Amino acid sequence: MIIVVKNTCEQSQFDNLIDWVKELGLGVHVSRGEISTVLGLVGDTSKVDIDLISSLDIVEKVQRVQEPYKNANRKFHPEDTIVNIAGHKFGGNNFHVIAGPCSVESEAQIIEVAEAVKAAGATMLRGGAFKPRTSPYAFQGLKDTGIELLLKAKKETGLPIVTELLSVSHLDLFKDVDVIQIGARNMQNFELLKEVGKTGKPILLKRGLANTLQELLMSAEYIMAEGDSEVILCERGIRTFETMTRNTLDLSAVPALKDKSHLPIIIDPSHSTGIAKYVEPMSLASVGAGADGLIIEVHNDPKRALCDGAQSLNPAQFASLMTKIKTMLPIVGKDYDGK
Ligand code: PEP
């Protein structure tokens, strides 16, 4: 971190600032210029309150040269993280497709979809049991029964399951869940992030509707600071002025996050577009961008889905997309599943 101090300041104010920085356990490198003096802070500046320093009268500006996240930072962990999900390696050169309905609706529905996505080559099953709906009157999910049905589908198909946790009070129900999803609306629910970080389970962390990539990495940092290094990031579209798609898919999140972090990054083309026929082009674009996987909504009867039918593929559309994804993977140097 660099602090630019105005040369008009009193020596005592300057000394006080230096003492304060040293009390934070940091070293200071002073470089005097004609108009201003530059202080280079040496050490772990992640806990320094940049706004507090900026607010001092004697300070011209403050600039971070080091990111405020450590565990998620590629600088401190140059190798890609490989998350282990029930024996599947996620990250690195391995590509995965997680597929399933937006919500678990019945035993017949989840088993039928699980079998269909498995037959098409999905490596994991998604399905919401607790649903974060905009309206309190919309279908809220089958809750504990939904988790039981997902576990049944896992038993039938062998597919690991990915499902969203909305509240710490439900955590006991997630013991046998393979991947805990933290949805867009909870990306900055810091207490929830700390609690899932204590589980040590793989966590699928979705980007918030209006959050920057740095904020996403800071949320990953919350989980990792609790000792859980198994975090998968997910870009699922953000709010912009555009209304022709449900959200705007920020595909540049893939190279940007790969540059800054060693964590795997996947794309959700379903929630980002909101329209089933846009899912295939954006899935293939995600492969091209270097994503480590996709999470795709698939329903056995999209027209009758209780949630997100308009963006759900039917099993035939999903199978056709899987063939195209597998054809593209060698071009980007990825193996499918790669167990
Ligand atoms: C979901 O995956 O079903 C979901 C609600 O996603 P998001 O949190 O990205 O809206």
Ligand code: MN
């Ligand atoms: Mn959905």
